[in-house]
Amino acid sequence: MTQPNKIGILIRVSKALTEAGIVHAVGGSAMLHLKGIVSTFDDIDIMVRVMDKKVIETVMGRLAGRVTSPVDPAYGTCVFMTYELEGCRIEIIGGYHVRNDSKKRTFVFDTHMIERHVTMDGVSVPLAYLSDWETWYALIGRDSRVSEIRQAVGRGLR
Numbered sequence: 001m002t003q004p005n006k007i008g009i010l011i012r013v014s015k016a017l018t019e020a021g022i023v024h025a026v027g028g029s030a031m032l033h034l035k036g037i038v039s040t041f042d043d044i045d046i047m048v049r050v051m052d053k054k055v056i057e058t059v060m061g062r063l064a065g066r067v068t069s070p071v072d073p074a075y076g077t078c079v080f081m082t083y084e085l086e087g088c089r090i091e092i093i094g095g096y097h098v099r100n101d102s103k104k105r106t107f108v109f110d111t112h113m114i115e116r117h118v119t120m121d122g123v124s125v126p127l128a129y130l131s132d133w134e135t136w137y138a139l140i141g142r143d144s145r146v147s148e149i150r151q152a153v154g155r156g157l158r
Helices: 003-019 027-035 050-065 128-137 143-154
Strands: 026-027 043-048 066-069 077-087 088-094 094-101 102-105 114-120 122-128
Touching: 003 026, 003 027, 003 043, 003 088, 003 114, 026 027, 026 088, 027 122, 027 128, 027 143, 043 050, 043 066, 043 143, 050 088, 050 102, 077 128, 077 143, 102 128, 122 128, 128 143
Parallel strands: 026 122, 043 088
Antiparallel strands: 026 043, 066 077, 077 088, 094 102, 114 122
């Protein structure tokens, strides 16, 4: 699937969630792509509030097909739902838990975790903070992503 098609899917999903009143933010490699840090992304990670799970299931159920996805034992995420739309994987994540060094770290998404919005095709798409994803990537051992983010921050991106 081409990047423009994935961007179109991202816009459709974000618009549907926003219209349903779901507070959300794009994270992961899609967010890094929109901020100009990476040239491509494979899937779309969307952070949500745990309390919105039922509404999200309804909205996403109308838009995309739900798929079974194995959960890594290093995570204890409260909400982890995977959907596929036109060949693009969409992961909905809420109440993100990471087990690292025998400790469980919890990140509870809410409006304060939205850094900014980008407007694409007339749709305002919320983006997560780079610093949050730098922390998450570090905790799960994604050193290459941590390095990419730090280099971008060093160039003045945020």
